[in-house]
Amino acid sequence: MGFYEDVHALGHQMNTGLWGQYTKDDVKRSLCKEQLDKRDLQILLSPAAADCLEEMARKARSLTRSHFGYVMQLFTPMYLADFCINHCTYCSFSSIYDFPRKKLSAAEVRKEAEAIAATGIRHILILTGESRTESPVSYLKECVMILKEYFSSVSIEVNPLSEDEYKELKEAGVDGLTLYQEVYHEETYRKLHVKGPKRIYRNRLDAPERGCRAGFRTVNIGALLGMHDWRQEAFFTAMHARYLQDKYPECEIGLSAPRFRPFLGEYNPEHIVSDRALVQIILAYRLFLPRSGITLSTREPSALRDRLIHLGVTKMSAGVSTEVGGHTQQGGTPQFEISDGRSVREISEMLKAGSLQPVFKDWDMLEAELY
């Protein structure tokens, strides 16, 4: 048993009339409750709730401040390799695109680490495409060994791995896993993932749970918004998070709400997610899971990010390049175009101006042999 069975059971309840049946009064009742259930989540994602965003925002902000205070955790992603055997219709790293692929050598990883650490960042998220020959677990481990010298927390965002492989990486010092399902709707998932191991829906869906079992401290999930009906996708993401949090209470389950961004190819998402919709999703996540971290990436434009920081978000990326070696080299191919290109210092200044404290370090690697 895993979340797959839940997706099926919940999917059957997703009829066309579902979202329209809720009223503003339902929203108000949900906002008065302390513990929200599946129905409340649907209510908060429904069209009726779109008219109650201000009330939702007030409660979301208050919950965020009491559980997380006036602080914002910052991190930077580091792209290690862009070799990929998958063909996903929405990604620049897809195997069908012909561009010079790159993979950082140990010396280059060190240079990137130095450049990122010099900005004050202590939490790093490492990313690769899927290639068992170019970026296998052994390569990730070599990189982690170097990165540990510069950072106090290393997380991974790579292709789904087995529980044993996750354990290996945890032993090497990785403490967090980020893995987006991309699309929860299985049929759409199959359409978008044309070729390669990523086509196997269930292998990806169960990966966060394997990460929890392997003992990662944080597991972060999300749907890439724009690929399918956003209400459904947000609903499944939040239900997935709750499933994991209920089953693995020792693990911090976090959520992201990444919106589709332009990339090398020509795919255009069928489902436009407006700013209002994005705000509704983030607020619904916060209200449904009051203690979960919510990550906001540089996919969103600066002006919007500056507003969203007060509505439930607890982690932000800063000083971002989505190219392999993008902090020290020129001429790479970005995985997608970012919208907020501000430096760590600029993001920090923006947070301070909004009376929030940028937090660079919020973990220590606990080397068993040392302590």
Add this chain to the structure above:
Amino acid sequence: MSDSLVIGGQSLSSRLFIGTGKYSRNSLIPEVVEASGSQVITVALRRVDPDSNDNIISHIPSRMTLLPNTSGARTAEEAVRIARLAKATGLGNWVKIEVINDQKYLLPDNAETIRATEILVAEGFVVLPYMSPDLSAALLMKKAGAAAVMPLGSPIGTNRGLRTRELLRILITEVNLPVIVDAGIGRPSEAAEAMELGAAAVLLNTAIATARNPLLMASAFRDAVAAGRKAYLAGLGPVEETASASSPLTGFLG
């Protein structure tokens, strides 16, 4: 009259312990220290970065007793490692053990906390375990050599007050150690209530850090803790269910 709280051989005149998390800027910390009159401040080791020019420790006045906490620990082993790392970082030998493996409610794991207490006391730490208010666990922590016990008033960060009041009262009566109410106190009146009950001190962070005016709130808590303590020492008058009749029913007995 001297009314000091002695913990780990240290005599404290303030019974208000404060935290360092959740502030909008670290530079508020020294101001809150001043306004609260506190002498003990807890800091999560995970936030300490000696290489940073905004290191949280640099904002703490040197007269304060540091109480590093093991926030993030999910097992006794992790708590022990964090405590050792804190000592190696130069944060002294006091430690607030915090072992939480429930991210939904952030309730402490008493069994793991007892194990960590045993290990760290043996290593010479002054150990203050954060705990769910359970008498048998508190007694085991005492037996393990804890310098105090720190039961929660409500789940951390909730500002709900002394929802565990009856259990706190039992701990205060039965555990012959300082009982420091940690977590959940949202209002100065609740801090006063904990002190009136006989708590040795209270520790709080969210209520001050997230107040509109943290400095004014810090001073409000300073007064409330002092008032509650005085009331405890003075001995509260009995509480009656009904008014005392001026012509009692048994008055005819003379």
